[in-house]
Amino acid sequence: MNKLIVSALLCLASITASAQQADGPFRAYLINKQYDIVMRINFYQQDVTVPGQDLFGQVPGYLSKRFNSFAWIITDAQVKGHKATLQMINDYGSEDLTATLTVQGDSVFVLKQESGSTLKVPLKGKWQKLPKTMEFKRQK
Numbered sequence: 001m002n003k004l005i006v007s008a009l010l011c012l013a014s015i016t017a018s019a020q021q022a023d024g025p026f027r028a029y030l031i032n033k034q035y036d037i038v039m040r041i042n043f044y045q046q047d048v049t050v051p052g053q054d055l056f057g058q059v060p061g062y063l064s065k066r067f068n069s070f071a072w073i074i075t076d077a078q079v080k081g082h083k084a085t086l087q088m089i090n091d092y093g094s095e096d097l098t099a100t101l102t103v104q105g106d107s108v109f110v111l112k113q114e115s116g117s118t119l120k121v122p123l124k125g126k127w128q129k130l131p132k133t134m135e136f137k138r139q140k
Contacts, residue, residue: 048061
């Protein structure tokens, strides 16, 4: 009887932990209004689909210019506490980079390019280089 109770409690604890992780800080829609870019992320289930680019299947997330089909796809995300290390490629597959995304407070995230290609997005027919460090806000 005691084994049954212990097993039930362990199962309940596991379900609770999974539910908390599913709604953790790295499941969000983020926006940087200054550069008009967004990030859609879910580093837990890694089930994000890039709009208009189903070819990539489900991924941990992406960064894109709002109202534009170009994207930087997050191919891998390793979460440790309030920081995630990201591997990203552009949707052409010609450039890649490593970045970190850090949670600061309840709704502020900081993306920092660590190494690799320069992060850039289309702007009026040209490429706009983005700063190495950018702040994003969580959208509800």
